[in-house]
Amino acid sequence: LFSLLAVMMVFLSGCGEDYISALKPSGQVGKEQFNLLLLATGIMTLVIVVVSVIYLLAFLKFRRSKVGENVIPKQVEGSHTLEVIWTVIPIILLLILSVPVVTATYKFADVAAMDEVDEAGNKTALTVNVTAKLYWWEFEYPNQGIVTAQELVVPTGQKVYFNLKAADVKHSFWIPAIGGKMDTNVENLNKFYLVFDKESADLKDGVFYGKCAELCGPSHALMDFKVKTVSPEAFDAWVANMKATEGQTASKDSTDLGEATFANSCLACHAVSGVGGTGGVGPNLTTFGDRNRVAGFLEHNEENLKAWIENPGEFKPGNLMMNPEGTAPVYGDLTDEEIQALATYIMGLSVEK
Ligand code: CUA
Structure with missing residues (x-):
């Protein structure tokens, strides 16, 4: 048991940094997903504790009796009461677990706002088309008309909608501290939204990190991307800067x-x-x-x-x-x-x- 706990300590300490830890969630989606994890862990802990106690009590109660080894104890066969109890309790536990999980799953998949348009017919939601490739990420902002790679820049305080697809093999889009993960497929578009509530400049590295969470090839573990969260004003300025590069020679150190x-x-x-x-x-x-x-x-x-x-x-x-x-x-x-x-x-x- 001690070595098992020691191993778990290593895993948990490896996830300690708030720019990449699912255990230090940020934003509505990450926090709700984390609460579901806590709920599941709590229920499982309760089950382990109750079963372990019953197990130990059974050992103690039915250990070798003092009256001698040749006495046959009272024989018990079947108990409707017990069977009902150990059937009904797991059903109740699964209901407690599944209702919030299913509710959250449908909520985060609600991307109807992606198609909403303003009076001029322009789409209003902030949408990012994500394409996963061996071994990097492309981010297209279709409503702004800009494209980046490896760098996702998003504003805080609003829903950011994602269209996820893969160009070659299956990958998975995951920003541990913010939420996810969601598979990126070659055929079927997956969609969901995330909410960013903390400006990444306050973090140790100045960014959150995203990862590929589906084994995709020899450099799968290196398929990271940077997530920069900024204020809505700073985001608008960044978009304007990106647009301003159009038609210009972009390198400042050109020879x-x-x-x-x-x-x-x-x-x-x-x-x-x-x-x-x-x-x-x-x-x-x-x-x-x-x-x-x-x-x-x-x-x-x-x-x-x-x-x-x-x-x-x-x-x-x-x-x-x-x-x-x-x-x-x-x-x-x-x-x-x-x-x-x-x-x-x-x-x-x-x-x-
Ligand atoms: Cu892409 Cu793992």
Whole structure:
């Protein structure tokens, strides 16, 4: 029992940080889901305690009798009363558990507001189309006309509606501290909403973290994304900044070599607003300089970006920047000068600087 508890301690302590812990929920959905967890744990604890006590009492009551080993005790066969009791009690417990769970499940799946329009015919709900890919996330804001990758920016204090789908294999969308998780499928769109009530700037990392929660390949565990929650005013400003990048050369640190290398080696798969590329194969890099991770999990600095460009397969096995054999990047070997220029150029892609 002690070693079991010790193991559980390790698991629980690993979930302690409030930017990624389902045990420190934030927002309406996360809090209600957490309360359901508490309810389920409470009922299960009650059952374990009652059954264990009865079990121990039975041991004590029916241990070897003092009157001798050859005496046959009173024989009992069947008891309607007992059978009714141990049938009815579990039914009551399951009802207590299932009514709130089913109610919550339907409530969080109510996305009718996604289709509401204002007088001008524009959709009013904040909607994000999420596409999960090996091993990164694309976030499209259809009503704002902007796209990001790896970075979900959302306002606090309102319902944010999600359309979830996958481009390749099944993934699962989960922001542990906020709510979820929900599978992303290739065929069927899943929809639900989340509510963000805390500005992520107050957190240790300045962001919440989202994860892929469905085993999807060798780099499944690295398929994280950043969730930045801001005030509604700051969100509007961010949207305006994103729109303002349209039609402009986006890198603040542009050099001829950086621009040329980016055009030759990156634009076939990555899009950058104002620079070009159709994207879709790789993440949109418009706001790369504003991220706080390289490739979703490495510290955000130029050295890590250079190492990543040189050999992305070393960091995220199976990612599409490597050729199918996994032996070299699809853009071939670049010179040190090209990699340096490219890293500087990509770090300069920013709407916040
Ligand atoms: Cu995607 Cu696990």
